[in-house]
Amino acid sequence: MREAMAAAEVGDDVYGEDPTVNALESRVAAMLGHEAAMFTPTGSMANQICVQLLVPPGGELLCDADAHVVTYEIGAAAALGGISSRTWSAAGADIDPDAVAAMVRPDGYHAVATRAIAVEQTHNRGGGGVIPLSTLESLRRIADRAEIGLHCDGARIWHAHVADGVPLERYGALFDTVSVCLSKGLGAPVGSLVVSTRERIERGRVLRKRLGGGMRQVGVLAAAGDHALTHHIGRLADDHGRARRLAGALAPYGIVDAGRVVTNIVPLDFTKSTVDAPTLGAAARERGVLVSVLGPRVGRLVTHLDVDDAGIDRAIEVLTDLLG
Ligand SMILES: Cc1ncc(COP(=O)(O)O)c(C=O)c1O
Numbered sequence: 001m002r003e004a005m006a007a008a009e010v011g012d013d014v015y016g017e018d019p020t021v022n023a024l025e026s027r028v029a030a031m032l033g034h035e036a037a038m039f040t041p042t043g044s045m046a047n048q049i050c051v052q053l054l055v056p057p058g059g060e061l062l063c064d065a066d067a068h069v070v071t072y073e074i075g076a077a078a079a080l081g082g083i084s085s086r087t088w089s090a091a092g093a094d095i096d097p098d099a100v101a102a103m104v105r106p107d108g109y110h111a112v113a114t115r116a117i118a119v120e121q122t123h124n125r126g127g128g129g130v131i132p133l134s135t136l137e138s139l140r141r142i143a144d145r146a147e148i149g150l151h152c153d154g155a156r157i158w159h160a161h162v163a164d165g166v167p168l169e170r171y172g173a174l175f176d177t178v179s180v181c182l183s184k185g186l187g188a189p190v191g192s193l194v195v196s197t198r199e200r201i202e203r204g205r206v207l208r209k210r211l212g213g214g215m216r217q218v219g220v221l222a223a224a225g226d227h228a229l230t231h232h233i234g235r236l237a238d239d240h241g242r243a244r245r246l247a248g249a250l251a252p253y254g255i256v257d258a259g260r261v262v263t264n265i266v267p268l269d270f271t272k273s274t275v276d277a278p279t280l281g282a283a284a285r286e287r288g289v290l291v292s293v294l295g296p297r298v299g300r301l302v303t304h305l306d307v308d309d310a311g312i313d314r315a316i317e318v319l320t321d322l323l324g
Contacts, residue, residue: 001188001227006073008223012216013039014209015283020219024226028180028193030069031229032172036201037193040213041224043068043155046144046179046192048076049207051118053177057082059115064089066125068153069118080211082113092126095119097138104146116149117142121171122156122163128243128265129299130160133170140174150174155181155192159263162236176200182225185239185264186232187305192226232305239303242312246301249316253323268299273323280322289318 011017021039029037040046049068056062061077063069065087069077077083088099100117107113115137123129143150154160161168172178178195182188184318194204208214215221240263255268268291270277277299281291289296292300301315 001205001224001272004223004227005220008219010217010219013218014214014216016221017218018222020226023223024222024229025188025193025225027229028239031168032178032180032195033169034178035196035255037195038201038204038208039218039225040179040192040194040208040214041190041215042302043153043181043183043192043207043209044073044076045213046181046194047118047151047153048073048080048211049194049204050151050177050179050196051077051083051116052081052207053194053196054151055081055083056085056099056115058112060084060086060105060112061116061138062086062088062100063118064088064092064095064112064120064123066088066092067118067120068155069120085098090125092123092130093121093131095131095135095139097135097142099272100139101142101146102149104142106146106289114146114148116151116152116176118151118188120152120153120155122263122265123159124155124265125294127260127267128156128159128263130164132162133166136171136174142176143176149176151176152178154178156263158233159179159185159236159240162163162233163240163263182228184227185236185304186225188224189221190205191221194237232309235305236264239305239307242303242307242309243301246303246312246315250319250323255323264302264303266301268300268301270297273297275323280319283322287318289315291319 008020015022025037053089102116247256247258247266250256251258277293281293
C-alpha cells in the first residue's frame with residue numbers, strides 16, 4: 001500500500017485533475033452500480049453530504065437511535081444542514097419496516113416532512129449486524145411510496161457483502177446515496193466516498209468544498225484506497241472467522257452472545273459480569289490487548305487486517321485470564 005501511494009500519479013483534485021482520484025471514484029461507482037462517486041476525507045463527511053443531498057433544511061431524516069449519523073457526528077445534520085432527525089428505538093440490524101413506514105410524515109405545512117430514511121450496513125453499535133436484504137427491499141418500497149430518499153451508511157458495506165454474499169451492486173441499487181469507507185476494515189489510512197447519481201455528486205462537490213473537504217494532490221490517499229479495494233475485500237472473511245473464534249472463547253464468561261457475531265465486531269455486555277468494561281479494558285491494555293470501552297457495562301472487540309491468528313490466541317489468553 002505504501003508503495004502504491006508513493007507511485008501515485010497526482011493532480012489538483014479541486015479542479016478534478018487528479019487521475020488517481022478520478023479512477024478511484026469511477027471504480028467505486030461501478031462497484032455499487034451507480035453513475036458517480038466522490039472521494040471525501042472521512043466517513044462522517046461522506047454521510048453528512050449524503051444526508052444534505054437528500055434532506056433540505058427544515059426537512060426530517062429518520063434513522064435508528066444508535067446510528068452513527070446521529071450518534072457520533074456531533075449534531076452535524078442539525079448544525080450544518082438545518083436537518084431535523086427522528087429515530088426509531090435502536091435494535092441494530094433488526095429493523096421493523098412497518099414501524100419505519102408508520103413514522104414517515106407526509107409533505108405539508110403542519111408537521112415537519114420526512115425527506116429521507118438512513119440505515120447503517122453493517123451496524124456499528126449493533127455489533128456488526130447485517131441488515132437482511134429483504135428488510136432493505138421493504139425500506140426501498142416504503143421510500144418509493146413516500147417519494148423520499150434512502151441513504152445507506154455503508155462504512156462497512158464490504159463486510160455485509162462478504163458475510164451475506166449479497167453483490168455490492170445489489171445493495172447499491174437499493175439506495176439513493178451510499179457512503180463507503182476505505183479506512184475501516186479495508187485498512188487504508190484515510191478516505192471515504194459518496195456514491196450516487198451524477199447530478200447528486202455534482203451538487204455534493206459543492207457541499208464538500210463548503211465543508212472544507214476539497215483536497216489538492218490527494219491521489220496519494222486514493223492510491224491507498226485503490227490498493228485496499230483490490231487486496232483487502234476478500235480477506236474480510238478471515239476477520240469474520242477470527243471474530244467468531246474470539247466470541248466462542250468468551251461466551252462461557254457470559255459477556256458475549258456468540259450467535260450474534262457475524263462480521264468483525266464482537267460486542268461485549270458486562271451487565272451480568274462481576275467485572276465492568278473499564279476495569280477489564282484497562283487490565284487488558286496493560287497486557288497488549290485493546291478493548292473498546294463504550295460505557296460502564298458495554299465494550300467491543302474488533303478484528304482487522306493487523307490482527308492475525310496468533311493475535312487472537314493472545315487476546316483469548318489474556319481476556320479469559322482476566323475474566324476467570
Ligand atoms: C458506521 C460508521 N459510519 C461512519 C463512520 C465515520 O467514519 P470517520 O471516522 O471516517 O468519520 C464510522 C466510524 O467509525 C462508522 O462506524
